[in-house]
Amino acid sequence: MDLLNTLVDKGLRRELPTRDEALAVLATSDDELLDVVAAAGKVRRQWFGRRVKLNYLVNLKSGLCPEDCSYCSQRLGSKAEILKYTWLKPDEARKAAAAGVAGGAKRVCLVASGRGPTDRDVDRVSQTIEAIKEQHEGVEVCACLGLLSEGQADRLRSAGADAYNHNLNTSEGTYGDITTTHTYADRVDTVQQAQAAGLSACSGLIAGMGETDADLVDVVFSLRALDPDSVPVNFLIPMEGTPLAKDWHLTPQRCLRILAMVRFVCPDVEVRLAGGREVHLRSMQPLALNLVNSIFLGDYLTSEGQSGQTDLDMIADAGFEVEGADTTTLPGHRVPAATGCGSHGGDAPDAHGAGGCGSHGGGCGPCGEDTGTASVAEPSEPLTARTDLVAVRRRGAGTDLAPNA
Ligand code: SF4
Numbered sequence: 001m002d003l004l005n006t007l008v009d010k011g012l013r014r015e016l017p018t019r020d021e022a023l024a025v026l027a028t029s030d031d032e033l034l035d036v037v038a039a040a041g042k043v044r045r046q047w048f049g050r051r052v053k054l055n056y057l058v059n060l061k062s063g064l065c066p067e068d069c070s071y072c073s074q075r076l077g078s079k080a081e082i083l084k085y086t087w088l089k090p091d092e093a094r095k096a097a098a099a100g101v102a103g104g105a106k107r108v109c110l111v112a113s114g115r116g117p118t119d120r121d122v123d124r125v126s127q128t129i130e131a132i133k134e135q136h137e138g139v140e141v142c143a144c145l146g147l148l149s150e151g152q153a154d155r156l157r158s159a160g161a162d163a164y165n166h167n168l169n170t171s172e173g174t175y176g177d178i179t180t181t182h183t184y185a186d187r188v189d190t191v192q193q194a195q196a197a198g199l200s201a202c203s204g205l206i207a208g209m210g211e212t213d214a215d216l217v218d219v220v221f222s223l224r225a226l227d228p229d230s231v232p233v234n235f236l237i238p239m240e241g242t243p244l245a246k247d248w249h250l251t252p253q254r255c256l257r258i259l260a261m262v263r264f265v266c267p268d269v270e271v272r273l274a275g276g277r278e279v280h281l282r283s284m285q286p287l288a289l290n291l292v293n294s295i296f297l298g299d300y301l302t303s304e305g306q307s308g309q310t311d312l313d314m315i316a317d318a319g320f321e322v323e324g325a326d327t328t329t330l331p332g333h334r335v336p337a338a339t340g341c342g343s344h345g346g347d348a349p350d351a352h353g354a355g356g357c358g359s360h361g362g363g364c365g366p367c368g369e370d371t372g373t374a375s376v377a378e379p380s381e382p383l384t385a386r387t388d389l390v391a392v393r394r395r396g397a398g399t400d401l402a403p404n405a
Contacts, residue, residue, distance in 0.1 A: 109142045141162055
């Protein structure tokens with residue numbers, strides 16, 4: 001396929017594909033899918049070899065959020081029967097993090113529900129970061145606390161945080177459809193505050209919320225322009241009790257196409273397979289390792305993932321290796337002055353976006369460009385609901401039970 005040869009060449013050169021090329025990846029047929037995976041796999045191996053970085057989520061504060069993000073089980077008015085608890089003490093969070101590190105995680109993601117932290121919350125999280133760093137000197141710590149106010153990113157950086165996560169989630173044009181209590185611009189501002197403070201930016205998306213192919217391309221191009229170091233790709237887990245509970249739009253094949261498109265647009269960035277992989281990729285998860293170079297180990301914020309040992313076995317069986325603590329994740333040209341999704345961040349038509357580990361997704365919208373001549377699929381009708389694969393988290397942080405790591 002000429003398309004795939006072109007995309008591999010561009011990916012190896014860190015050159016931005018056209019919007020038509022990105023849309024064409026999403027429009028490929030099932031017969032072409034393995035060729036698409038193999039092509040994006042070449043780009044993945046060029047920049048990250050066969051390494052898989054493991055990340056571990058610690059939900060510091062669960063539920064009871066005043067915001068109304070429609071995909072989120074912790075939202076205002078959520079009827080989802082999730083764990084609800086207020087801030088973990090620093091030592092409780094340290095213990096939860098230790099389980100992830102023992103399981104092979106080199107990054108710990110500290111997440112809290114809410115619109116954004118108070119200065120007192122930043123104090124608490126700073127104490128938690130210090131406790132984790134004291135026990136695990138080399139571990140990376142990422143904070144995901146919502147919208148930041150002036151000076152808070154600097155304080156987190158001073159406390160030892162390495163990264164900050166805030167997701168764009170969807171296109172700027174559809175952002176208002178999923179959230180009304182804050183704006184896309186708010187999210188962009190927080191990601192940029194984190195970058196300005198010297199924190200490594202992590203910002204990604206959620207697929208499966210009824211968006212079009214053009215929306216997906218918009219958000220990924222906006223992420224490239226925003227220039228995060230890592231891009232988590234979440235697949236919506238339609239939780240009972242949330243407004244999107246009936247939104248089952250994803251197939252394993254669709255998920256693989258989305259991941260391949262993200263890899264082609266952000267070739268040398270840490271693309272992280274995030275929430276929803278077990279639910280939507282199912283037995284196709286190992287194929288996705290050819291596209292992403294990073295996953296979450298164990299459970300998610302409010303739902304359970306497959307066992308940590310199953311994650312490790314999957315990586316080994318697929319011929320990949322867990323990235324060691326002594327290995328730098330990003331390619332040399334992005335360290336230490338990381339330059340975002342590839343070397344051509346300024347090429348993209350728009351630069352809006354910010355997002356996170358599945359609890360603070362945001363959205364960047366259409367980039368204001370014509371989507372070109374490639375076919376643009378409309379969101380499909382809902383598929384069969386696989387509610388049998390969705391399990392609310394009942395172990396780990398906020399419970400007396402051992403975490404899954
Ligand atoms: S995504 Fe974050 S801000 Fe939005 S409802 Fe969930 S916890 Fe609150």
